[in-house]
Amino acid sequence: MAFLVVLETMTPAERVAFILHDVFRYPFAEIAEVVGRTPAACRQLATSARRRIRESRASSTPGAQQAGLVRDFKRAWQARDISALIGLLDPDATATADGGGLVSATLEPVHGGERIARVFVDLVASAPHLTILERLVNGQPGLVVEQGGVTATVMAFDVLGGRITRIWSVRNPEKLRSWQADHHA
Structure with missing residues (x-):
């Protein structure tokens, strides 16, 4: 690929x-x-x-380094630690969400590490019962977010220079069907 x-x-x-x-x-x-x-x-x-x-x-960032960054992102996100998230994100990072018009998602990409950190902390604060799991997404370390035991979001990351440069969040339920049954390992 x-x-x-x-x-x-x-x-x-x-x-x-x-x-x-x-x-x-x-x-x-x-x-x-x-x-x-x-x-x-x-x-x-x-x-x-x-x-x-x-x-x-x-x-390209080696898988182990990317896995470590994704794990650190998950921990900082769960802890609502904005400064830790900012430290993991490239200052020029971009986060994009695809809700497919079926679920809520930001319509425009979010630019900037600090803005992304705040959006993610606000998200977890507004939905405290999320389960965030580390999973392979497109063959790379990523995250799967479940709400009430159902996959709500699959996140893929691009990493460069030891920082997260891009986050893709797929929230469109039609694109998440294969994750509902296959990825509860």
């Missing part, structure tokens, strides 16, 4: 040069004919594509 995401960041010409050369072993002269560029330009496109892949690997 991460590889597909990196492919999406490449220009179409970079993608073609990289896949034809590095995956299918086409010579740059043949790739040049396909994309209508010089062999030297195709070589540069493939180099640029490889650089994107290297950079994405270097910037």
Whole structure:
């Protein structure tokens, strides 16, 4: 999945040069004919594509570090500790919620670590009987929030530089159906 995401960041010409050369072993002269560029330009496109892949690997946070940050976020959230939450969130972090128009969710993304911390503390204060569970979400450490034993929210996180940079909260019940039965481990 991460590889597909990196492919999406490449220009179409970079993608073609990289896949034809590095995956299918086409010579740059043949790739040049396909994309209508010089062999030297195709070589540069493939180099640029490889650089994107290297950079994405270097910037991704190891799972154990992300799990620790998610666990610390969960604890600070449950404790309503705004300063701890602010310390875990990147100052430019963004939180996005998808209610699908069926349940309450902020319509616009929330920007800024301090604003996100306050929104999350207000949320747990207004719904004190939430159960917050650490679970794998899309193969990464995340959180599942249950209300009355029913999955209400599934949260995924992006982490960079030891801080949470992005939080996605899925609240749309139609998108949570598979979580109702499968994730009570």
